[in-house]
Structures are given as structure tokens and as C-alpha cells.
Amino acid sequence: MINIIRLSGLYAPTLKEVPSDAELASHRLLLRAGMMRKMGSGLYSFLPLGMRVLDKVRAIVEEEMDAIGAQKIVMPILQPAELWHESGRWEAYGPELMRIVDRHDANFCLGPTHEEIITALVRNELRSYKQLPLSLYQTQVKYRDEIRPRFGLMRSREFVMKDAYSFHATQESLQRTYDDMSGAYGRIMDRLGLQWRAVEADSGQIGGKVTCEFMALAEAGEAEIAHCPCGFAADAEAAECLCEPTLHDVPALERVHTPGVRTIAELAAFLGIPATSTVKALSGKDAEGALTVLFVPGDHELNDLKALQAVPGFTLLNDDEMSTFGLHKGSMGPVGLPEGARVVADRSLQAVASWVVGANEDDYHYVGARPGEHFEVSQWADLCQVRPGDRCPSCGLPLQGARGIEVGQVFQLGTRYSEALNATFMDEDGAERPFLMGCYGVGVTRAMAAVVEQCHDEQGIVWPSSVAPAQVCVIPLTVGDDLVQPAAERLAAELADLGIEVAIDDRSERAGVKFNDADLIGWPIQVVLGKRGLQAGTVEVKHRRTGARKDVALTSVAEAISFAHRAARTGAVSPDVYHLMFE
Amino acid sequence: MINIIRLSGLYAPTLKEVPSDAELASHRLLLRAGMMRKMGSGLYSFLPLGMRVLDKVRAIVEEEMDAIGAQKIVMPILQPAELWHESGRWEAYGPELMRIVDRHDANFCLGPTHEEIITALVRNELRSYKQLPLSLYQTQVKYRDEIRPRFGLMRSREFVMKDAYSFHATQESLQRTYDDMSGAYGRIMDRLGLQWRAVEADSGQIGGKVTCEFMALAEAGEAEIAHCPCGFAADAEAAECLCEPTLHDVPALERVHTPGVRTIAELAAFLGIPATSTVKALSGKDAEGALTVLFVPGDHELNDLKALQAVPGFTLLNDDEMSTFGLHKGSMGPVGLPEGARVVADRSLQAVASWVVGANEDDYHYVGARPGEHFEVSQWADLCQVRPGDRCPSCGLPLQGARGIEVGQVFQLGTRYSEALNATFMDEDGAERPFLMGCYGVGVTRAMAAVVEQCHDEQGIVWPSSVAPAQVCVIPLTVGDDLVQPAAERLAAELADLGIEVAIDDRSERAGVKFNDADLIGWPIQVVLGKRGLQAGTVEVKHRRTGARKDVALTSVAEAISFAHRAARTGAVSPDVYHLMFE
Structure with a gap:
């Protein structure tokens, strides 16, 4: 690097005006400080000062990869469609995959990720368990054809990622590298000066089983996080919910006239009780189309992923379907449901002997509805989206809420790609087995934006x-x-x-x-x-x-x-x- | 970088077999040494050892750019079609430009070069002569949809280039930066350990006036170079030809029966004279379709670019057209050509008083044909492709021939792009003027191949x-x-x-x-x-x-x-x- 930067000759045009389409601080400030410029929707140039920052972020990421013995390579951006057909992702990836046809009418994509191509790279050459484990990484330009690119570097169409892939003979070996990578990712976040949490997450498109996201804490983040001083942190979408509904104890079932009451807030106000003492009902169908009503504490929301896990194929009813089943929106409850309706309730409600619920009749609710006496619950399950104040699944103290920017993610892929692309090795017994694989990504350009989100002022x-x-x-x-x-x-x-x-x-x-x-x-x-x-x-x-x-x-x-x-x-x-x- | 490379864990699978489609030493050896792998036609991955070399080549190039005050940036690979329409190159570039359509049906290309996008980057922000000169560079992935990718890194479809662009108020300033860049390019070639020549060249697609190529000397090179110990070097396509045909002096015009003689070699052998004493004829049409016959010394070839320069629109006749004009292939000459035919001859023949040429009749040639007496030359021009042994245009000694790999090129673009994209600055008098621009490229991946071409053995x-x-x-x-x-x-x-x-x-x-x-x-x-x-x-x-x-x-x-x-x-x-x- 040059030793002294002379601002007299430096190309770093600063701007007084805030670009009108820049909603986030990182987007506004990187433009205003003359560090980057927009060249098209979701496409940016980095000017000299921004380039210096980007090179430093990249160097920190690469140093930490080298330090754990990952080997640097680089793979093409342009990837033959054949490999994506082999993995089944050519169709599955949808319109975010940028596709291109060459002069000979052959199909390619601009890689959003490199699982296919790295699996093709090592198959037939990585042949023996003796060569394992192996970790390879690259820093490369990636593409995602976002339907509405925005937020500057946070959701651009062309971006820089460090992506690493590991190959293993055993689960223990995969776990070891996964732990090494997680450690390296923590050091990367620290060296970038970020406040961060490693959160349990869902694996999305990539498709693995064990995964963790490295989130930079920031109001501008797209992800909701639940975390605890004890060290626990999880994507709010994925976290187990331990909430504590309160008991509104009345001796007997009582039908209360509640004129005009439709929402939980209205019900709690009408009865003069906290929302935590009410129970919310959500009606839906299971995979066979049978009526299934889910119950959660009144102050919590249903988590769609958990509903699907508890009731395979679960979908909420629309208004017409509710009428067909004879249900009353705003006053549903477990007592007096149509014949055959299945009741699934959040586990937290097991501790609540007496429920405040709808009476399945407009303008009426029940208090003192007792499970086992006035209605039956056929299944207890974790159904709620976690909220700040719920108990930490790890230590039991109240959870805190935060928003985060996903800067990195680590995955245990298992044999998802090695099986699809027929990438095998010879194990100690002489048997051919597909590799166990891990993959590990850091958004280099996004990390730069995350730093600005955390580190800026007026x-x-x-x-x-x-x-x-x-x-x-x-x-x-x-x-x-x-x-x-x-x-x-x-x-x-x-x-x-x-x-x-x-x-x-x-x-x-x-x-x-x-x-x-x-x-x-x-x-x-x-x-x-x-x-x-x-x-x-x-x-x-x-x-x-x-x-x-x-x-x-x-x-x-x-x-x-x-x-x-x-x-x-x-x-x-x-x-x-x-x-x-x-x- | 890691301090010690342990081959026991390194992913560098060496190959005993030579891949069958690898014609060049660099292609074969980079594959065999486990430094790179082919992922598709013209698409390569770099394995850890190759990656280390590539990073070093890149670092040398960037250090020399920094040293002359060029500022590092990076621009998108994906370039909006609009900019290429503004420059007129969207159509002109032809099928080598890789084109892509996004999910909103907008058109883009994968940049083979970045003149358009850098001009768009600075227009409206680089406003005053006080900000000039300015040199910006990037190292970025580039694309060229070669009809037949081959020779490994020498002609791949995805490759890495360092490209620099400079902006100026005056020609003197452009010349200074052009000289600085040329100096830096020489140091880059030296530091890469290359034997090289800076050669005068033609500007091709980019379209400028002053340009120079930095050629690594190698038998595998696609370019022919003429050079001299005095320091002169030029692309053989572009070099001025100073050849010395010899005189076969006979006192009078004589028609010689030459049964079966069709080629220069046959003619020279038949007459027992050197090929340098014969004169070769090439028949063609000018832009208006008029018959034009070009004459060059028998031991030299016509240079197509020079022919076009001398005779605008010149194209060679095919056999049918020759018959139509009544011409005899293998025995054409300036004496007795059809009415109105124009004779254009290489300048070197001005010194030859008596020519050995075809008689425009099968199996007959003339010796002693004297320009000005037996026929008229309407134009003398530089028509020949230079050959080893021709005189050096700089010092007059015999030129040497070599083949070269184009590793770098520097151009003075003038106002070609600033005018097309309306990129102007305010000069000292307050007048708006288009920038003078230069552009400067080094093929980083190609340089790596060039090093191997020069530095290898059995x-x-x-x-x-x-x-x-x-x-x-x-x-x-x-x-x-x-x-x-x-x-x-x-x-x-x-x-x-x-x-x-x-x-x-x-x-x-x-x-x-x-x-x-x-x-x-x-x-x-x-x-x-x-x-x-x-x-x-x-x-x-x-x-x-x-x-x-x-x-x-x-x-x-x-x-x-x-x-x-x-x-x-x-x-x-x-x-x-x-x-x-x-x-």
C-alpha cells in the first residue's frame, strides 16, 4: 500500500446531499464519503478509499482462513449449467440465479455460491481418506438477481464473498473443522470491530442440518435475534420459545358477553386482565385438509416454521374457509369447535389450568375454560415466535431482543452435494463413500456495510x-x-x-x-x-x-x-x- | 501468507499424463503440476499453488501501479448495456461480448474491458482541470466469449486483468502518464522474470492512435515481432518494411517460355536467379470495384492492412473474378494488363530497373520489364509484411524475427470515449472540453502462462x-x-x-x-x-x-x-x- 495518501490528488468526491434512494446509514455514508458509487441497480464501484477498506476486510478474512489451515484457491464465476442440473438446483434456485447463454448456446450461471463447482473440482482427484480432511476457500465475486436490490452493499446483485468448503471422512472430523471455522469467524468479527452474536439459524437454500449465523448487531439488520447475557443467541425464527402465560383463575366455566371485542388487546382491556392471561386461536388445515386449530398465549405470535413442524402441511384458513367450517373470526376457542377439529396448543399453556378464549360465537368469550374438562388438547408443541422477556432456553433468564446483519454463516452440509454429484472417496475398509462436507461464507462487501452501520454518527x-x-x-x-x-x-x-x-x-x-x-x-x-x-x-x-x-x-x-x-x-x-x- | 507449506496436506494433485487437448507447455505444465484445473471450455480453477503464483503476479502489478500514483478502485463485472450503446460498442463488439438479461429483462454484458463504465463513473464528478490528471486502476475478472477457447490461460473466456485508465486536460499530460505507465510495465515484465520487448502495435478494437504492446518472447506466442539489437521492436503486422530486392539485369524485354511454372519458387529455380530478383503480383479490386494489381518483391508477402491503407477497400480477386478480368493465375505481370487496370507497387521496387514478372499468359514470363518504359506504376507504397533480414527502420541493420505473447498494452485513447459518453471538464478558460484518456492493460492470468512458456524444461x-x-x-x-x-x-x-x-x-x-x-x-x-x-x-x-x-x-x-x-x-x-x- 502507498504510505501517504494525499487528499489533493485523491479521487474521493464527497457529497453534501444524501442520495434519495439510500435508506440505510451505510448506504448513505459510503456514497457521501466518496467511497463507492452506484453503476446500476445493485451494482457498485469502489473508489480508492472504499477500495482500501474492502482490501483490509478481505485481508483479515483471508488471514483467519490461512491461520486454520484452509487453502486458498479461486474458482470460475461462470459455472456450467450441467453441474447445477446434477445437484438439482438449476430449477430449484429460481429467478435469483443469473443465467447466461454463450455463443454456442451452452447454458451457464453466474455463481451465487460454489458447492457444485468445488464438488466437481475435487471429485476423481480427492480419492482417499488419507487426503482428508481438506478445507479450501476463495474470495470471489458472486451474483444474486435480487428482485429489488436495495440498502447499498447489504443487498446488491454483485458482491464479494469469502466461501470455504471442507471435505471429511467422518462426522467427528466435520465437527472439528466446523468448530475451527466458527472460531475463525468469531475472530474475524472481532477484528472488524463488530459487536456480534453467533446465532442458531435455519439453513435456507443451502440445505444442511447444523448451521450458525454470525450476526452484526444493528437496528438496520434484516434478522431478528433473541439473545442472553449467558451467551445464548438464536435467530428469532429458529429459537425455542419458553414463555410464561399467566393464570386468570376463575372457579367455573363462564360465558361472558363481550360486545365488539375482536382482538386480544380488546379482550384483555374488556376483562381488565393482562394479554398474557388470554389465549389466541389460529385456525388452519393440515396436509389432509382436516381442520386444525392452534392455540398460543395471547401476547405471542405463531411461528410459521414451528407450525409446519408440529402439523405437517399446515396452512392458515382464509375468511371463506373459516365460514365454511362455521368458525367466527375474533372469537374462536377450544370449546364447541366443529366435530373432528384437532386442537394443538403451545407447550407453555400446559401450565395454565384455566383459559380465557373465544366462545365460537360473535361477541362472546369464555373464562375458566379448563383443558381436560371442557375440551381436549390432542397435541402440545413449541409453536410461538420467541419475544424479548421469554426465558432463555440455556439459563432461564429473560431473553433480550436485537436485530442483526448476517455477515457470516457456517453449515454442515453432510452428503447433500457429494451424493448428488457422485463425489466419493475410498475409506479405510476400501469402501467408496460420499464425502461429508461443510461450507462457510463471509459476505466481504456486506461486512464492510455492517461495520458502517455499527460505527457511525451524525x-x-x-x-x-x-x-x-x-x-x-x-x-x-x-x-x-x-x-x-x-x-x-x-x-x-x-x-x-x-x-x-x-x-x-x-x-x-x-x-x-x-x-x-x-x-x-x-x-x-x-x-x-x-x-x-x-x-x-x-x-x-x-x-x-x-x-x-x-x-x-x-x-x-x-x-x-x-x-x-x-x-x-x-x-x-x-x-x-x-x-x-x-x- | 502461511509460512511453511506442508505438501502432506496440500491440495496439489500432480498428473503423470499430459492432458490431450493441452498444446502449449504452460497449459500442460500448470495442469500437470496441480496448479489449475479446467472447469469448462475456457474456464479454470486455480488450486493452492497456482493461486499463490497468481496472487504474486497480481501484487507485483499492483505495486508498480501504486508506485506511479495510480489509484486502486474496482468496478462491476456486470455492465449495463446502455453505456455500451452510448459508446456504440454494443453492436460493434460482436459475439465475443458475453451478454446477459436480468429478471426484469434489462440487458447487461460481462465486461471484456471497462472504458465505458469508468467514463460513466467519473463524468459529472471529475469536473475541473484542477482535478487532472487522474489515473485509476483495478484488477478484475474479465470475459471474452472466444469462439474456440484454447491454450489454457492464454485464451480463456474468464480471465484476470489489471486495467488502468487516465484522464487529462492536455496531450502533454497524457503523454507523461503514458510514459510513466510504459515504464511501470517494463518494471513489471522485469520483475516477472520475463524476456520481453515493447513493440509498436495496431490498436484493434479499443481504437486509439498511439499504442505499444509488451510482449513476452516465446515460440508459443501468437504475435510475430520484428526487432533489432538497436532497441527497435514492432509487431510484424505494423512495422514499416525496408526490404532490398535484387536486380536481374537484362538489356531488353524478353518473353521467356516457362512451361508449368506457377510459383515464385518455381520461377526462380527455372531462371536460376534468387527469389529476391522476381516480382510477385496480387490482383484485386478497389472500393469502386476497379481492377488493381499490387506488386511486391518475390520473397515477401503482402500485408493486408498496408494494402487497405494504400488502396481503400482493397480485396483480393477470387479465381472466378480473375477469369472474368482475363487474368492468368501464376503468370500475372504489369505488361499487357487489361485496359484501365491500376498498378500499385512496393516502394522497394523503385530501385529495381528491370523486373522479372508474369507475362499475363500461361507458361510465359518476362525478364527485363522496365517500369516507365514497358509499363507504368501509378502508385508506390509500403505493401510488404516485414521479414527477418529486412533493414531496421531505426538503424538500418538487419531485423530479427521473434514470436511474442502479448502480456500488456498501453493506449492513448484521446477523446474516443469521453466524447461518446459526454464526459467533460471545465478547462482554465472556463470552456467545457472532453477528457483526453489513456488506457493500460496487463493480462494477469496470461502473464502467469507467459512466465511458464519462458521458464520451463523437460x-x-x-x-x-x-x-x-x-x-x-x-x-x-x-x-x-x-x-x-x-x-x-x-x-x-x-x-x-x-x-x-x-x-x-x-x-x-x-x-x-x-x-x-x-x-x-x-x-x-x-x-x-x-x-x-x-x-x-x-x-x-x-x-x-x-x-x-x-x-x-x-x-x-x-x-x-x-x-x-x-x-x-x-x-x-x-x-x-x-x-x-x-x-
Whole structure:
């Protein structure tokens, strides 16, 4: 890398205006700070400062892969359709797969992921259990034809991923590499300066059994997370729900006239009880079309995936179907359901002896409806979407809620692809067996956006030192004079000699413009050189993250920054310890 | 990078068999050495050792770009068709442009080059002459839908290029950057260890005026080069031809019966004169369809591009057209041509007073045909393809011939793209003017193949130290014993500590297998550790390039290699000075 970045010649056009279609902070700020530009829907160019950040994110990811013995390769972006037919994903992947026909009418796709091609790469050459385990990784451009690309780098159509694949003879070996990868992913998140959680997740398109997502915590995230100080964290879609409905204890079944009451909120208000004491009913059909009514605590929502797991083929009824079955929307309950209707209830309701429910008649509800006495529950199951305040499945304390950006994911694929593509090895007994496989991805461009989502303020980006385009920006308040500019140049050179990446704002701009741009671009440390200070032998050092300022002697400022920088690189938990300079 | 490469776990399957479709040494050897694999027609994966080489080539190219102040960016591979319509290349580029339609029926191409997109990137943001000059570069994957991909990395469909673009207010500024880039390209070729020539070239598809190709000299090259010890070098297609036909002096025009003579060789043999004393005729039509006959010295070929330049629209006649005009194939000449036929002759024939030519009658030729007396030449022009032995246009000495692989090319584009895409800046007078532009490309994957073409022998690849997957391979002849393996491990660690990249062949393979693989893969230095040598305190060092071997004390071998390695890195012309160890 170049040692000193001169802003006078740098192509980093900053913008005052916020682009109108940029909803997220990362999208707005990367555009405004002159780090990237949109070239088409979901297509971006990275300008020099953005490129430096991207290269650093990539280097951190690759270093952690090398450190666990994964071997770097690169595979084509353009992938022959034949391989995707072999895996069955050519059709299954749908319109997000970008397809292309060459001049000889052969079909290809632009790879969104590389399971097929890496399986084809090793089959016939990785032949013996003695060559296993093997982990290969690449950093490559990927494609997903999003129906509505948006949020800048968060959902672009062309993006950079690090994807790794591992091959194993045994489940133990797969588990070991999966654990190694998970450890490396944690270190990557730490080195990127991210607040993160590793969450249990669903495997989606890739199709494996054990999987975990590495989420950067951010309001802008698309994923909902439930987590606990004990360390537990899960995708809210996938987490087990341990909620505690409360008992509204009445001695006998009582039919209450509830005129106009349709919702749980209205019912709770009418009866003067908490929503947690009510029970919500959801009517649907099972795979055979039989009426199935699900019951969950009134303050919780049904989780669709769990409903499907409990009742295979479950679909909610629409209004017409409800009428056909003689059901009353807004006052359904377990007592007096049509003949043959099946009742499935959330496990948490097992502890509730007396339910508040609809009476299957408009404007009427029951209190004191007792399972086993007034109605039968044919199945208890985990049905609810987890909420903040539910008990942690690991330690029992109340869960916290958060939103997250999926930066990385690890999967145990098993033999899904090796069987489909007939990729086998000879095991110790001489038998041909399909590989066990794992795959492991980090969204490199998305990680960059996630860092900005976590690290910004009103003024602009606040880069962690590990991925900042440079650690320090030297700002001479005047250029072309005898005192300030030469001092700034000498200081920049001194910092560069100490191994610190330095920018110098040698533009003939007003001080205000330079300060605004420095805050917008987000250099971790700014060193401001003015005439008056220099006459007294001092410069002002500003810590971008905290806004702390301090006058430091010109003669010692480089050494002080270098000390904080070295401390940051030698294993402190947070990669930015420049604040030590201000204490 | 990882410090020690362990061959026991490395994914580098070497092949004994030569893949049948691999015609070139680079193609064969990169496959055989386990450095790359074919994934489809013109599509390759790079395995770990090939990846290391590719990363090194890329790093050398990028370092030289950074050193001349070019700024690194990256632009999308997927390019909107609109931009190519603006430049007029969407149609003009033809079937080599890979086109793709997205889910919303919008058209894109996979960029073979990025003139359009970079011009769109800077227009409206690069606004003032004060921001100029500016040089931007990227290393990106490119596409060309070759009708018949072949020769491995030499003509693949997906390949890696470093492409740079510069923007200028004046021609002087463009020339300065063009010169800087040319200098950087020379240093890149040197650092890759290539024998090369910078040759004058034709600008092809890109469409500029001043251009130069950086050719790696190699028999496998597709380009013909004419060069001279004085420093002159040109693409044989583009070079001025200064040839010297010889005079067959006869006093008067004489019609000679030449039964069966059709070719120049037959004519020269029949008359007992050198081919240089004969004159070859080529009949064609000009843009209006008028008969035009071109004459060149008998030992030279017509250069089609020069013919077009001399006679706009020139096309050769086919046999039917020749009959229609009453011409006799194999005995055409300037005397007695059909009425109105135009005679255009190579300039070199101006010095030849008496020509040996066809008589426009089967089995008859003329000797002593004198221009100005027996026929008229209406135009003298440079028509010939240059040949080794022709005079150098620069110094007059005989030219040498060579074949080359085009690794890099630099162009002065002028305003070709800035005008088409309406990319302008405000000059010092306040006038809007289109940028002057330059563009500069290096084929990164092709450079890797070019290195192998120059650096290989019967046994395999001979990597220059600068791009070798590692500089040294330590080969313990036995593994698992008390003496050899621990000594090898210690030596590898010692070399790594000295900053040298080391591989260790810790596989349980026979010595012969290890030697063959080491030669095939092409580590510059092999250090062989055997029991007998170690008992005497020595190891054998082998220099891959020269095959030289030497016994060196185990205690001093690391320091000796390190010395040669440091010498190589501190500016010697050749990046490989390990041979010093063997003197």
C-alpha cells in the first residue's frame, strides 16, 4: 500500500446531499464519503478509499482462513449449467440465479455460491481418506438477481464473498473443522470491530442440518435475534420459545358477553386482565385438509416454521374457509369447535389450568375454560415466535431482543452435494463413500456495510482502526506557508516511517471543509496543525470515535500515536485503543 | 501468507499424463503440476499453488501501479448495456461480448474491458482541470466469449486483468502518464522474470492512435515481432518494411517460355536467379470495384492492412473474378494488363530497373520489364509484411524475427470515449472540453502462462523466485525417523524465520516421486536431506534453473540461501541470483 495518501490528488468526491434512494446509514455514508458509487441497480464501484477498506476486510478474512489451515484457491464465476442440473438446483434456485447463454448456446450461471463447482473440482482427484480432511476457500465475486436490490452493499446483485468448503471422512472430523471455522469467524468479527452474536439459524437454500449465523448487531439488520447475557443467541425464527402465560383463575366455566371485542388487546382491556392471561386461536388445515386449530398465549405470535413442524402441511384458513367450517373470526376457542377439529396448543399453556378464549360465537368469550374438562388438547408443541422477556432456553433468564446483519454463516452440509454429484472417496475398509462436507461464507462487501452501520454518527463514518482507509489524517489548516505545511509533511512522513497509514489533507480548502470531510470519511485519529499551536510547539489530536481532543507536543505526537497503534495490534480486545492517548 | 507449506496436506494433485487437448507447455505444465484445473471450455480453477503464483503476479502489478500514483478502485463485472450503446460498442463488439438479461429483462454484458463504465463513473464528478490528471486502476475478472477457447490461460473466456485508465486536460499530460505507465510495465515484465520487448502495435478494437504492446518472447506466442539489437521492436503486422530486392539485369524485354511454372519458387529455380530478383503480383479490386494489381518483391508477402491503407477497400480477386478480368493465375505481370487496370507497387521496387514478372499468359514470363518504359506504376507504397533480414527502420541493420505473447498494452485513447459518453471538464478558460484518456492493460492470468512458456524444461516449470509458490522446497528423503525429519523441520523453520517462503515435502513418498514433483512444480531451490549427508553434517542444494547441485553444511545453508534471496530482492536485474550460491 502507498504510505501517504494525499487528499489533493485523491479521487474521493464527497457529497453534501444524501442520495434519495439510500435508506440505510451505510448506504448513505459510503456514497457521501466518496467511497463507492452506484453503476446500476445493485451494482457498485469502489473508489480508492472504499477500495482500501474492502482490501483490509478481505485481508483479515483471508488471514483467519490461512491461520486454520484452509487453502486458498479461486474458482470460475461462470459455472456450467450441467453441474447445477446434477445437484438439482438449476430449477430449484429460481429467478435469483443469473443465467447466461454463450455463443454456442451452452447454458451457464453466474455463481451465487460454489458447492457444485468445488464438488466437481475435487471429485476423481480427492480419492482417499488419507487426503482428508481438506478445507479450501476463495474470495470471489458472486451474483444474486435480487428482485429489488436495495440498502447499498447489504443487498446488491454483485458482491464479494469469502466461501470455504471442507471435505471429511467422518462426522467427528466435520465437527472439528466446523468448530475451527466458527472460531475463525468469531475472530474475524472481532477484528472488524463488530459487536456480534453467533446465532442458531435455519439453513435456507443451502440445505444442511447444523448451521450458525454470525450476526452484526444493528437496528438496520434484516434478522431478528433473541439473545442472553449467558451467551445464548438464536435467530428469532429458529429459537425455542419458553414463555410464561399467566393464570386468570376463575372457579367455573363462564360465558361472558363481550360486545365488539375482536382482538386480544380488546379482550384483555374488556376483562381488565393482562394479554398474557388470554389465549389466541389460529385456525388452519393440515396436509389432509382436516381442520386444525392452534392455540398460543395471547401476547405471542405463531411461528410459521414451528407450525409446519408440529402439523405437517399446515396452512392458515382464509375468511371463506373459516365460514365454511362455521368458525367466527375474533372469537374462536377450544370449546364447541366443529366435530373432528384437532386442537394443538403451545407447550407453555400446559401450565395454565384455566383459559380465557373465544366462545365460537360473535361477541362472546369464555373464562375458566379448563383443558381436560371442557375440551381436549390432542397435541402440545413449541409453536410461538420467541419475544424479548421469554426465558432463555440455556439459563432461564429473560431473553433480550436485537436485530442483526448476517455477515457470516457456517453449515454442515453432510452428503447433500457429494451424493448428488457422485463425489466419493475410498475409506479405510476400501469402501467408496460420499464425502461429508461443510461450507462457510463471509459476505466481504456486506461486512464492510455492517461495520458502517455499527460505527457511525451524525457527522459520518467512525472506522475501527483495523479497517480504516488509514489510521491517521494529518490536517494542516493552511497549505503553502513556511510553517504549517512543512510541519504537516514532516509529521506525516514520521508517522509513515513508524508503520502507520497516514493521509494528509493538503488541499487548499477552508478548515471547516477539511474538518467535515475528515469526520465524514472517518479517519480514527485526526491531527490538526495550526499556526498558533505550532508556534507553541503543539498540535491538536482528535479521537473520531469519542470526539475527545487534546493538545500534544509536536515532538512527541507521532510516538504517542504509534504506541496506541501498536497496543491495538498486539491483541487488545478492541482494535481501537487510541482513546488511551486521551486519558 | 502461511509460512511453511506442508505438501502432506496440500491440495496439489500432480498428473503423470499430459492432458490431450493441452498444446502449449504452460497449459500442460500448470495442469500437470496441480496448479489449475479446467472447469469448462475456457474456464479454470486455480488450486493452492497456482493461486499463490497468481496472487504474486497480481501484487507485483499492483505495486508498480501504486508506485506511479495510480489509484486502486474496482468496478462491476456486470455492465449495463446502455453505456455500451452510448459508446456504440454494443453492436460493434460482436459475439465475443458475453451478454446477459436480468429478471426484469434489462440487458447487461460481462465486461471484456471497462472504458465505458469508468467514463460513466467519473463524468459529472471529475469536473475541473484542477482535478487532472487522474489515473485509476483495478484488477478484475474479465470475459471474452472466444469462439474456440484454447491454450489454457492464454485464451480463456474468464480471465484476470489489471486495467488502468487516465484522464487529462492536455496531450502533454497524457503523454507523461503514458510514459510513466510504459515504464511501470517494463518494471513489471522485469520483475516477472520475463524476456520481453515493447513493440509498436495496431490498436484493434479499443481504437486509439498511439499504442505499444509488451510482449513476452516465446515460440508459443501468437504475435510475430520484428526487432533489432538497436532497441527497435514492432509487431510484424505494423512495422514499416525496408526490404532490398535484387536486380536481374537484362538489356531488353524478353518473353521467356516457362512451361508449368506457377510459383515464385518455381520461377526462380527455372531462371536460376534468387527469389529476391522476381516480382510477385496480387490482383484485386478497389472500393469502386476497379481492377488493381499490387506488386511486391518475390520473397515477401503482402500485408493486408498496408494494402487497405494504400488502396481503400482493397480485396483480393477470387479465381472466378480473375477469369472474368482475363487474368492468368501464376503468370500475372504489369505488361499487357487489361485496359484501365491500376498498378500499385512496393516502394522497394523503385530501385529495381528491370523486373522479372508474369507475362499475363500461361507458361510465359518476362525478364527485363522496365517500369516507365514497358509499363507504368501509378502508385508506390509500403505493401510488404516485414521479414527477418529486412533493414531496421531505426538503424538500418538487419531485423530479427521473434514470436511474442502479448502480456500488456498501453493506449492513448484521446477523446474516443469521453466524447461518446459526454464526459467533460471545465478547462482554465472556463470552456467545457472532453477528457483526453489513456488506457493500460496487463493480462494477469496470461502473464502467469507467459512466465511458464519462458521458464520451463523437460522436467517441469522453473519459476523465477519473484513469483514462485515458495522460494525453497525442503525435501527430507525419509519421514518419521529420528534424524532426517527433525532436521528438515528445523531447517524449514529457520528459513521461514529468515523471511523465505518454504515448502516441506513431508509426504511418505519415495525419493524419486519427491524429486519429480519438485522439478515439475518448479521450486527455485531444493534442499535435500538424507541420512548419510546429515551424518556428515551436510545437505544437498539444487538450483532448479541450472540443475547445479552442491553439498552445503547444514549449519550454514539457511544463511546462504537467505543471502542469495536478499540479493535478489535488492535490485539485481535478474530476480533469481541463487546461482551465486553455486559458484
